[in-house]
Amino acid sequence: MSMWHGGWAGAHRGGPPPTSRGQHGALDAEYDGDILGAPYDARVIRRLPKYLAPVKGWLALGTFGILLRSAASLLVPFLVAITTDRFILTRDFSGLNIMVIAFIGANLFMWLGQYLESLFLAYAGESILFRLRTEMFDHLHRQPLSFFDHNKVGKLMSRVQNDISQVQELVTNDIISIITSALMLIAIAAFMIAMNPSLALITLVVVPALGIIMFIWQKYALRAFLRVREAIAQVNDQFQENISGVRVAQSMSRERVNIQQFEGVNQANLRANVGAARLQAMMMPTVEILTNVAFAIVLVVGGFQVLDGVAKPGVMLGFLLYIQRFFQPVQEMAGLYTELQRGMASGNRIFELLDIRPEITDSRDAIELPAVKGEVRFDGVSFAYEPGNEILHDINLKINPGETVAIIGRTGAGKSSLTGLIARFYEVEKGKITIDGYDIRSVSQQSLRRQIGVVPQEPFLFSGTIEENIRYGHPGSDHDDVVNAAKAVGAHEFIVHLEEGYDTSVGERGGSLSAGQRQLVCLARAMLASPPILILDEATSSVDTTTERIMQRSLRRLAKGRTCIIIAHRLSTVTSTDRIIALEHGRIVEMGTHRELLAKRGLYYEMFGALAAQDLQPGLAS
Amino acid sequence: MKVLLRLGIFARKYWGLLALAFLCLLASTAFSLIVPRMLGRGIDVVLSSGDRSFLVVAAAVVIGAAVLRGLTGYGNTYLAQLVSQKTSYDLRNALFERLQRLSFAYHDKVQTGQLMSRATVDVEAVRIFFGMGLLGIPQTVILFIVIATILVMMDWKLALLSLLFMPAIAWRAIKVSQRLVPIWLKVQQLMGALGTTLQESLTGVRVVKAFANEQGESRKFSTDARVLYDTDIDATRQMAVNMPMMLFLLSLPVSLILWYGGRQVITQQLTLGDLTQFILYLGMLASPVRRLGFLVMNLSRTVSAGQRILEILDTETQVKEKPGAVEFGKVKGQVTFDNVSFGYDVMSPTLKNVTFDVQPGKLVALLGGSGSGKSTIANLIPRFYDVSAGRIMVDGVDVRDVTLNSLRRNVGIVQQDIFLFSATIRENIAYGALNASMEDIIAASKAAHLHDFIAGLPEGYDTWVGERGVTLSGGEKQRLAIARTLLVNPRILILDDSMSSVDAQTERLIREALAKLIKGRTTFIITHRLPIIRNADLILMLKNGEIVEKGKHNELMAKRGLYHQIYQTQLAASEGKELAEE
Ligand SMILES: Nc1ncnc2c1ncn2[C@@H]1O[C@H](COP(=O)(O)OP(=O)(O)OP(=O)(O)O)[C@@H](O)[C@H]1O
Ligand SMILES: Nc1ncnc2c1ncn2[C@@H]1O[C@H](COP(=O)(O)OP(=O)(O)OP(=O)(O)O)[C@@H](O)[C@H]1O
Numbered sequence A: 001m002s003m004w005h006g007g008w009a010g011a012h013r014g015g016p017p018p019t020s021r022g023q024h025g026a027l028d029a030e031y032d033g034d035i036l037g038a039p040y041d042a043r044v045i046r047r048l049p050k051y052l053a054p055v056k057g058w059l060a061l062g063t064f065g066i067l068l069r070s071a072a073s074l075l076v077p078f079l080v081a082i083t084t085d086r087f088i089l090t091r092d093f094s095g096l097n098i099m100v101i102a103f104i105g106a107n108l109f110m111w112l113g114q115y116l117e118s119l120f121l122a123y124a125g126e127s128i129l130f131r132l133r134t135e136m137f138d139h140l141h142r143q144p145l146s147f148f149d150h151n152k153v154g155k156l157m158s159r160v161q162n163d164i165s166q167v168q169e170l171v172t173n174d175i176i177s178i179i180t181s182a183l184m185l186i187a188i189a190a191f192m193i194a195m196n197p198s199l200a201l202i203t204l205v206v207v208p209a210l211g212i213i214m215f216i217w218q219k220y221a222l223r224a225f226l227r228v229r230e231a232i233a234q235v236n237d238q239f240q241e242n243i244s245g246v247r248v249a250q251s252m253s254r255e256r257v258n259i260q261q262f263e264g265v266n267q268a269n270l271r272a273n274v275g276a277a278r279l280q281a282m283m284m285p286t287v288e289i290l291t292n293v294a295f296a297i298v299l300v301v302g303g304f305q306v307l308d309g310v311a312k313p314g315v316m317l318g319f320l321l322y323i324q325r326f327f328q329p330v331q332e333m334a335g336l337y338t339e340l341q342r343g344m345a346s347g348n349r350i351f352e353l354l355d356i357r358p359e360i361t362d363s364r365d366a367i368e369l370p371a372v373k374g375e376v377r378f379d380g381v382s383f384a385y386e387p388g389n390e391i392l393h394d395i396n397l398k399i400n401p402g403e404t405v406a407i408i409g410r411t412g413a414g415k416s417s418l419t420g421l422i423a424r425f426y427e428v429e430k431g432k433i434t435i436d437g438y439d440i441r442s443v444s445q446q447s448l449r450r451q452i453g454v455v456p457q458e459p460f461l462f463s464g465t466i467e468e469n470i471r472y473g474h475p476g477s478d479h480d481d482v483v484n485a486a487k488a489v490g491a492h493e494f495i496v497h498l499e500e501g502y503d504t505s506v507g508e509r510g511g512s513l514s515a516g517q518r519q520l521v522c523l524a525r526a527m528l529a530s531p532p533i534l535i536l537d538e539a540t541s542s543v544d545t546t547t548e549r550i551m552q553r554s555l556r557r558l559a560k561g562r563t564c565i566i567i568a569h570r571l572s573t574v575t576s577t578d579r580i581i582a583l584e585h586g587r588i589v590e591m592g593t594h595r596e597l598l599a600k601r602g603l604y605y606e607m608f609g610a611l612a613a614q615d616l617q618p619g620l621a622s
Numbered sequence B: 001m002k003v004l005l006r007l008g009i010f011a012r013k014y015w016g017l018l019a020l021a022f023l024c025l026l027a028s029t030a031f032s033l034i035v036p037r038m039l040g041r042g043i044d045v046v047l048s049s050g051d052r053s054f055l056v057v058a059a060a061v062v063i064g065a066a067v068l069r070g071l072t073g074y075g076n077t078y079l080a081q082l083v084s085q086k087t088s089y090d091l092r093n094a095l096f097e098r099l100q101r102l103s104f105a106y107h108d109k110v111q112t113g114q115l116m117s118r119a120t121v122d123v124e125a126v127r128i129f130f131g132m133g134l135l136g137i138p139q140t141v142i143l144f145i146v147i148a149t150i151l152v153m154m155d156w157k158l159a160l161l162s163l164l165f166m167p168a169i170a171w172r173a174i175k176v177s178q179r180l181v182p183i184w185l186k187v188q189q190l191m192g193a194l195g196t197t198l199q200e201s202l203t204g205v206r207v208v209k210a211f212a213n214e215q216g217e218s219r220k221f222s223t224d225a226r227v228l229y230d231t232d233i234d235a236t237r238q239m240a241v242n243m244p245m246m247l248f249l250l251s252l253p254v255s256l257i258l259w260y261g262g263r264q265v266i267t268q269q270l271t272l273g274d275l276t277q278f279i280l281y282l283g284m285l286a287s288p289v290r291r292l293g294f295l296v297m298n299l300s301r302t303v304s305a306g307q308r309i310l311e312i313l314d315t316e317t318q319v320k321e322k323p324g325a326v327e328f329g330k331v332k333g334q335v336t337f338d339n340v341s342f343g344y345d346v347m348s349p350t351l352k353n354v355t356f357d358v359q360p361g362k363l364v365a366l367l368g369g370s371g372s373g374k375s376t377i378a379n380l381i382p383r384f385y386d387v388s389a390g391r392i393m394v395d396g397v398d399v400r401d402v403t404l405n406s407l408r409r410n411v412g413i414v415q416q417d418i419f420l421f422s423a424t425i426r427e428n429i430a431y432g433a434l435n436a437s438m439e440d441i442i443a444a445s446k447a448a449h450l451h452d453f454i455a456g457l458p459e460g461y462d463t464w465v466g467e468r469g470v471t472l473s474g475g476e477k478q479r480l481a482i483a484r485t486l487l488v489n490p491r492i493l494i495l496d497d498s499m500s501s502v503d504a505q506t507e508r509l510i511r512e513a514l515a516k517l518i519k520g521r522t523t524f525i526i527t528h529r530l531p532i533i534r535n536a537d538l539i540l541m542l543k544n545g546e547i548v549e550k551g552k553h554n555e556l557m558a559k560r561g562l563y564h565q566i567y568q569t570q571l572a573a574s575e576g577k578e579l580a581e582e
């Protein structure tokens, strides 16, 4: 899984421009480029025990397995050496038998050790993964909408997918492996020194050489890997954005340009990868050459020692086998160093995200909002998406239970923003909003939103069937409830006309329905939830007038005892309400019935009155 | 197999590099075979003749062989990586190009997340195959044969003893991975599913919140995650039992040789050096044999990944350019539908026998209920879909006879569903006209009545619009889309309900600006606001995909049909009669 985020065009790639960064919990966009951290980061390490505690038994068993395997594997060359010197060269058949059995025994222990290691570390890893994934998912869903305004879905996905597995690797593999590798090295060196100190010291001369090479290699490799990660992120990002926007691209004949641009980033990715491959390919040969240098040393120095009678031939054999085992952990450690840095960086990103406190939280003494009658009050409410850029100013408004009001105003006046505040999608800057006298900040968000049905301006449907979508707000309902809701909003007609009726799948974002049909399904969805307060944000803007009228009629029926707030640009919708509220530049400028407002000759008259008078008198064509 | 062959064709241009990589591989294998021989001989020399100079020579040979082996090994790894990277580069390009060109009908059916996983996970699986599997399999086979030969030549009994195990081990490795393959595939698939759940839930977060359904989503996600967990554990269990077992099995021939060979050394039928050689050579076989399992797994993953990739590459776009398609210059703007029928799927026709003719420069209004086929007609003009019967002509030329690009340059459409890119406002407006100047951009946004709004933003035209334009209001998004289309300056303009979120007054201003901007532009407009429609030169009243009425406002009013009825309804509603009645 890869990172899907960023922008499509050259400039500003990597997220929103600086001003919006860091506000409203926007993740630091540059942070994603920060792929490698320090190999040891106390901030990350300190957080780990919480995740390790539940699986510490498994971790202990796994670690025991590693130790068992390592010990057994260290024993093997030793056994070979002893077999040679003590039994083969002294012609002791029975000793040979015993040693062979010991050899098989050591291998059995290796088997057991590795079994324990792979099984229990994987258990631990998988359950940490599961825990982190679900925790992250829930955490993301606690964030307010402002968070999602500033963070692309692709980027969040990459955190949940890539970073979490990286951390899991860190915990169940990297840290343990690096420790065992180090232990292995020490143990091997100890064995070698115990067997033949002078030969061991001469042979181990190779180690510092390898160390220096690794150290230099490391530096270049880090940079190369970094480039690779950045390059592939951009490739995926462009790919994603251009698939989502393919309809626009085709309607503007921009395919060729897009293809060229994509080839550009793809090429950069190729270059980065080939560069990294060049470095990576160097590793094995280097280690191998040095291994063989050590072999050669053993051959000459060890051989001379044997000839001089200082050493036994079996020791030489044992040394050869130890050297084979020695370089593996060295090589592993070099790789692990990078992994460790990556893991720490990923851990940092995850904990950074987990540490973002949702800007909107239930207060500690939040109560459950009891069933409301539906009185909505704004008391001196001001609101801004970005601090310093106030969208709504000093709104005072009282909507009575059971009342149906229309909110009108020019585009961008703040109508959607105003209604979004009632469900507490965003937090007010000043003033307060109450429902039946309860400050919405004093009740739990769950209980608040359960009583408010919102049909958002952008009709969003989940991929699934029509029925599944309608049922979304009221999971317990049966088929008849779904049909009734659809009938109430006038959606039933078109649904039964479809080939598969209620089982028609709507496609990604509901794309295989017409826009009006999508709105009708959204309405039915809200209707089925049957909340005491209903907010329709241009919910019928793409629906034809006939259907709309059917809807309004049933709405009237359903609106009894229900507070309805309707945003609309259409005269026919607006006039069907009890009261009209006119908004301009984030202020309420007028309030009243259709006739009252027409008489006022203000904003409403300007927007609708002239229109109504002129357009609906036949003969007065413009 | 066919899949592999076809993928192989992708790497065909790099066959030179591949051949070189293979040569390097053979050379490095050969060099690595020298080392055990030298070490074994060295031990024998130590034990017998004590020829010190031989030891020095042997050591030099070991180092020399290692250096040569290192160089060729480097060549092999690097070249194989190069080929694999180049191949995946080609694959991604091919996928991207194909997806950019596939028609709407295709994109209607697929999910973005799935396409993404093909471009990432599947391409990577194929890449690993080219980097490792393609050469790894012959390498393993060759290595096995060569070492077997050497061992047999040294001591056929010992060789037989040790090699007898190998086929069994290899067979076991293959068996195990065959059992693992379906589990891994399932893991892959579940990961994909989990990703989709996550993506849906995050893109639909506004709905999730509106219905306070966070807990439901969470339940769904953790159920999916739990299934993945269980499957992963299942795979792990299989691996944990079998992989160490393989190592253990490999240690058995070594034990046997140690035992049997040891006896032979004692009885002096074998030298200690030969025994050492034997053990070292057997050690060299261990990792390739173990890798066989991995290679088999990789092979089957490659096949399934390759299948998914080729599936995209093999999809023919349903909207194809004719071989001899001509270029359109600037068209006059006559649009003719001649008995057009169309269906999104074959079973149910969406449009039936639609016929109309629009002269250049006229204003056409499409009217009709939800799902009556208005957007469908709009999408047929720039040929996003192909008609199933009849024909559509622009300036008297069938749209299927001209190149797509030249047709679409003449037809500007503002789609009902607006997609904005996460980029700046300026980049979004200039999306279709790359070399537009800032003045052009401003002029277009002025015409769309957007300029004042943009100018009021702290960062003006460089303001970043969030994903799909979330930080803009509904009307702002629509006007941005209008400006974007205007900048292309098409002769035929289609506005598909593109001012539904714009108040009527602003809409009127925009339309006046449009009218001024280009005289003689053919305009199609889809709207539910009747006042606008009244001025249209042609009103097409649609119902269930058929044109039921057609004509000017006055004509249709006189007919007292559907149009008249709708008009009356709206009139009544706007005067508030509806309320009074109930
Ligand atoms: N998520 C957001 N972040 C930042 N600014 C926003 C966001 N949503 C809206 N705005 C800005 O706030 C202002 C008011 O937007 P709002 O959506 O409330 O308008 P509206 O009255 O609903 O308009 P329309 O009729 O076009 O939908 C607009 O200028 C818009 O650009
Ligand atoms: N991509 C698609 N795949 C399958 N069916 C589709 C697709 N798009 C639309 N339809 C179906 O075709 C019919 C006509 O849809 P169309 O979008 O043309 O309606 P419309 O007249 O534009 O309606 P609206 O006023 O709601 O936008 C509808 O029944 C719709 O469900």
Ligand SMILES: [Mg+2]
Binding pocket: A415, A416, A417, A457, A537, B473, B474, B475
């Ligand atoms: Mg709005």
Ligand SMILES: [Mg+2]
Binding pocket: A514, A515, A516, B374, B375, B376, B416, B496, B497
């Ligand atoms: Mg439509």
